[in-house]
Amino acid sequence: MRPVLSRNIDAARRGARYCAPYYGHSAGSWRLGRNLNNSQQRGSTGRSQARRAELIAIGRKLFADTSYDALSMDDIAQRAGVAKGLFYYYFKSKRGYYLAIVEDSAAALVARAGSAQDLPRTIRVHRTVDGYLRFAKEHRAAYRAIVTGGVGFDTEVFAIRHAVREELIATIAEGAYQRRDIPPLARLALVGWLSGVEGVTLDWLDRAEPDRETVRELLVRQLRRTLDTIEELLPQWPAPEPD
Numbered sequence: 437m438r439p440v441l442s443r444n445i446d447a448a449r450r451g452a453r454y455c456a457p458y459y460g461h462s463a464g465s466w467r468l469g470r471n472l473n474n475s476q477q478r479g480s481t482g483r484s485q486a487r488r489a490e491l492i493a494i495g496r497k498l499f500a501d502t503s504y505d506a507l508s509m510d511d512i513a514q515r516a517g518v519a520k521g522l523f524y525y526y527f528k529s530k531r532g533y534y535l536a537i538v539e540d541s542a543a544a545l546v547a548r549a550g551s552a553q554d555l556p557r558t559i560r561v562h563r564t565v566d567g568y569l570r571f572a573k574e575h576r577a578a579y580r581a582i583v584t585g586g587v588g589f590d591t592e593v594f595a596i597r598h599a600v601r602e603e604l605i606a607t608i609a610e611g612a613y614q615r616r617d618i619p620p621l622a623r624l625a626l627v628g629w630l631s632g633v634e635g636v637t638l639d640w641l642d643r644a645e646p647d648r649e650t651v652r653e654l655l656v657r658q659l660r661r662t663l664d665t666i667e668e669l670l671p672q673w674p675a676p677e678p679d
Contacts, residue, residue: 488526488536491516495537500577504534535592541578542600545571549604558678560611561659565633565652568604572637573648579641583634601630612663612676622666622673629662 494516498507509530513520527533548567572579585594605626606616618626633655640651663675 487522489540491518491523491526491533492537492540495533496541496575496578499534499537499581500575504530535596538578538581538593539596541575542582542596544575545579545582546600546603546607549607557611557676561656562652564607564611565655565659566648568633569637569640569648569652569655572641576641580638583638601627605630608659613673619670619673622670625662625666629659632658 495512498512498515502511507530509520509523512530512533513523516523523530523533527536545568548571549564581593582597582600585597605623608626608630609618609623610616636651636655640646660675666673667675
């Protein structure tokens, strides 16, 4: 069976709406995948996978300091200190390379945010939000690409963004209600909260204040208010009691 987020990305490309039964794996248990350049098929061995991961790590640093349009494949190869043909072998093109970097970063973001599943609910929420903020700060360029849609209006990056948002919403729902398939109104409320998280995080990255702990507390309290509002409108979906 294909990875969950891969199916959601393909569904987003087709304009399909969210379908809760897609979510059958906990965050971090899958890899983000698209059929964009067959780089996975080209790098099926452990050594090839390690090499591909090295190139993606290099790309994260390059695109963090330099805009997409300002880097040619010659520039990328020169700065990486490897033959240009190696990038074409794994990624086919500069865009394929860029999308692979965004995709890998998106998987890391969701894995970081969903890495506290075995902890008490209150601690888990704090860890989830804190992991999200830490990733955004440590990988600013990748985070901006994920939440803003990449270079221009890039439908493939928007598909990745859609899948990431759905997985994060499902992770929050699972933490709050012990299930991922929630009513449309409840999901809409969580979408609103996550949209606010993205806006707050982008502004926080620009201003570098207040400190991360304060921003985390702000977002956690806003989530509590959102869950309380869901309960007011849907009494059969009560907000979880703090642990």
